[in-house]
Amino acid sequence: MPYTDILCEKSNGVATIAINRPQVLNAFRTQTVLEMTQALEDASADRSIGAIVITGVGERAFCVGGDITEMCNLTPETGRLFLRRFTDLLWRIRQAPVPVIAAVRGYCLGGGNEINVACDLTLAAENAIFGQVGPTVGSAPIFGGTQFLPGIVGEKRAREIIFLCQRYSAAEAERLGWCNKAVPEAQFEAELQAWTTRILELSPQALRVSKLALNYASDWQYGSFNLAIEMLSSIYGSAEFREGMTAFLEKRKPDFSRFRR
16 A cells, blocks of 8 residues: 555565654654554565564654644544554554564654554664653553553653653663663664564574563553553543643643642
């Protein structure tokens, strides 16, 4: 299928899927999610592919999460479909029969980080910035942020990341195990190629069953994604949600004080 929001390339056993919306820091909209899912399905079905790379076009951002211009208009009904599609994308990453690498340059925030933590490996350039931002705009990172992230960085640190919405450097992310390795920008492509080359040297069936076994301990969390869809979609269209989204678009600090009881 022709793509408008992503670039997809297959070369020497590696499929690269790049979010191609640099004008909005590679924020994803429904079209982006659908195209990424289709590209993942295609790569997963291609027996010549031994590794998949997910990245963003440009050096400013891997992905900053959902596109606020679309999300601000979501209702419980439309939001449920939007979140179902995003959930399908995340589980398509986990179910891919080959290792999936997040190649992160620049901002990796919100839903973008949830894509990151669903991947098997993460290579970060030194300019990468990681974090969760949902509560700053009236949303919540309950599609990987509350499931996979605690298993990666630890329970207390995950709560810090979500409750304080701070940003973390690539070096900090590497120290926390949030990314596997942080490298200077000049070495980024060479290191990524070294990773994919090594993966392609290994037994495909051994990698496939290893990934299945590694996923087993956390696959039970799939049910929590179904619950998350209902919980998060229920707040779409609320006054508090609109305040967060509108403040972002208006480039001002949101006022959530009136919603506290």
